[in-house]
Amino acid sequence: MKKTIYFLFTKSVGLYINVLSFLLPEKATQLAYTLFSEPRDGKLSKDNLPAILQETEKETYHHNETHFQTYTWKGNDTIILLAHGWESNASRWENILPYLRKSGSTIIAIDAPAHGLSGGTEFNIPQYAAFIDVLVQKFNPQYLIGHSLGAKTCLYYQSNYPNNSIEKTVILGSPSDFKIILNNYIEMLSLNSIILGGIEAHYLKHFQLKLENFSGKVFAANIQTKGFIAHDKDDTIVLFEEGKKIASTWKDSVFIETSGLGHSMHSDELYTKISQFLFE
Structure with missing residues (x-):
């Protein structure tokens, strides 16, 4: 019953946007983009933070008329920076933290745009990468770990922001081709070609990105540091082939195939391998 209601709701929204596109195409495109880029989950409350985040040093940074939140587990001079994915927040790293903290490292987790305690209503990778760059410039982390769209943001960052501090990057469950994500959204709402073209034009105008180049595979080809992918x-959110695409162009990387973990990829065995990659 819930699936039927959701199906009818999404198709009704799509029908409204399609009709609007013939009357007010710019307004219709903006509505479609807003629905596409605004997360519906992942927000946190300062008064009710998950326990794992309550024990951290918290700091808010301001960048380009918005703000983003970080959480730090203090350690030695080795810095690890963590970037979560879509409709999540910094607490998603709770399971891997014991493995990372064994090294004595300082660990910094960031809330993505419009997630956790960070500001804004829109998530986009270029803005997320700009947040990461603020922290890289300040803390010079040696290691970067990302999950899902946070992982793709790490790829985008490594490809577009030159830096000398990051030595190794860990990519978990990352999508590669942005067009697949967008086409899935277009298909879900049955949106017409006017909207598809409008969204593509939006990315070109605001982010100087052609969608065929907005690809983890393309980004990875430019990365010189060591990678763990x-x-x-059994990932039903981001297909397994997407990870293989990224690995195919990243020269200095290893590709780990897991099974039964789904998209969350929580596993003691995997976390042990990540620790070995980073610290041995």
Whole structure:
């Protein structure tokens, strides 16, 4: 019953946007983009933070008329920066933290745009990468770990922001081709070609990005640092082939195939391998 209601709701929204596109195409495109880029989950409350985040040093940074939140587990001079994915927040790293903290490192987790305690209503990778760059410039982390769209943001960052501090990057469950994500959204709402073209034009105008080049595979080809790429064969959110695409162009990387973990990729065995990659 819930699936039927959701199906009818999404198709009704799509029909409204399609009709609007013939009357007010710019307004219709903006509505479609807003629905596409605004997360519906992942926000946090300062008064009710998950326990794992309550024990951290918290700091808010301001950048380009918005703000973003970080959480730090203090350690030694080795810095690890963590970037979560879509409709999540910094608490998603709770399971891997014991493995990372064994090294004595300082660990910094960031809330993505419009997630956790960070500001804004829109998530986009270029803005997320700009947030990461603020922290890289300040803390010079040696290691970067990302999950899902946070992982793709790490790829985008490494490809577009030159830096000398990051030595190794861990990519978990990352999508590669942005067009697949967008086409899935277009298909879900049955949106017409006017909207598809309008969204593509929006990315070109605001982010100087052609969607065929907005690809993890393309980004990875430009990365010189060591990479650890892991993807689960049973991932129903981001297909396994997406991880293989990224690995195919990243020269100095290892690809780990997991099974039964789904998109979350929580596993003691995987976390042990990540620790070995980073610290041994």
